Amino acid sequence: MDAAWLEEIKWTADGLVPAIVQDFASGRVLMFAWMNRAALAETAASGRAVFWSRSRRSLWRKGESSGHVQYVRELCLDCDADAIVLRVEQQGGIACHTGRQSCFFRRLSDGRWETVDPVLQDPAVIYGDSDR
Amino acid sequence: MDAAWLEEIKWTADGLVPAIVQDFASGRVLMFAWMNRAALAETAASGRAVFWSRSRRSLWRKGESSGHVQYVRELCLDCDADAIVLRVEQQGGIACHTGRQSCFFRRLSDGRWETVDPVLQDPAVIYGDSDR
Numbered sequence: 001m002d003a004a005w006l007e008e009i010k011w012t013a014d015g016l017v018p019a020i021v022q023d024f025a026s027g028r029v030l031m032f033a034w035m036n037r038a039a040l041a042e043t044a045a046s047g048r049a050v051f052w053s054r055s056r057r058s059l060w061r062k063g064e065s066s067g068h069v070q071y072v073r074e075l076c077l078d079c080d081a082d083a084i085v086l087r088v089e090q091q092g093g094i095a096c097h098t099g100r101q102s103c104f105f106r107r108l109s110d111g112r113w114e115t116v117d118p119v120l121q122d123p124a125v126i127y128g129d130s131d132r
Numbered sequence: 133m134d135a136a137w138l139e140e141i142k143w144t145a146d147g148l149v150p151a152i153v154q155d156f157a158s159g160r161v162l163m164f165a166w167m168n169r170a171a172l173a174e175t176a177a178s179g180r181a182v183f184w185s186r187s188r189r190s191l192w193r194k195g196e197s198s199g200h201v202q203y204v205r206e207l208c209l210d211c212d213a214d215a216i217v218l219r220v221e222q223q224g225g226i227a228c229h230t231g232r233q234s235c236f237f238r239r240l241s242d243g244r245w246e247t248v249d250p251v252l253q254d255p256a257v258i259y260g261d262s263d264r
Contacts, residue, residue: 004243004244005243008245022161027154027158027159027160029161029208032152044240074240075239075240076238076240078163078235078236079229079232079235083236097211098211100211103210103211103212103215104210105208105211107207108176108206108207108208108209112136113140113209
């Protein structure tokens with residue numbers, strides 16, 4: 001497979017690129033993560049979002065343990081070729097490991113972070129193990 | 133001013149946090165940038181997006197030279213407290229230094245990055261100097 005499109009990306013010194021995940025239908029920003037070359041190549045080939053877990057130092061196939069797979073509808077690159085947007089169909093309507101729709105569930109309000117999203121499913125129910 | 137909300141953020145070793153900018157009305161992801169503590173504090177205080185330019189090593193008051201100011205309607209923090217979403221009103225409808233609405237104007241299509249957004253205004257017209 002010709003991977004010229006992968007060569008165009010300006011990877012960080014650690015070989016990563018920031019990835020913004022957006023719900024295709026609602027436009028809600030669901031999460032922010034990082035990808036390495038293998039994660040992005042697999043994402044494009046499989047149509048399912050795959051990230052690089054910096055804490056676990058391994059590929060992170062989103063939804064592997066939670067079932068909250070992200071089917072990629074669009075992959076976009078920015079002007080500097082150093083950031084990616086994935087527009088996805090979020091299985092289960094839950095992207096966050098806390099059981100919320102989006103990881104960005106805190107909003108600055110009167111000088112404090114206010115939680116504005118409900119927990120849709122108990123993380124203990126979602127996970128046998130961890131899928132962050 | 134009490135800055136306890138700033139303390140909650142997990143800054144990188146370089147003292148930065150990734151910032152995703154989204155159009156408040158359309159939901160379009162407009163750009164991706166970085167903020168340091170001063171940039172985020174000024175953003176919250178002024179209601180206008182301020183970033184940290186890693187290349188220029190200085191605060192970058194978005195729109196200072198282009199007029200394409202971003203008025204912040206919402207500031208959101210993610211579950212790990214290490215990424216920010218700004219939902220903004222984009223003055224001029226142009227966020228990108230190339231004169232396009234969004235910096236994410238390239239979409240992966242059949243193994244190549246296809247430009248899918250028109251240039252709305254010639255960058256030479258927008259800038260006397262640079263505002264990236």
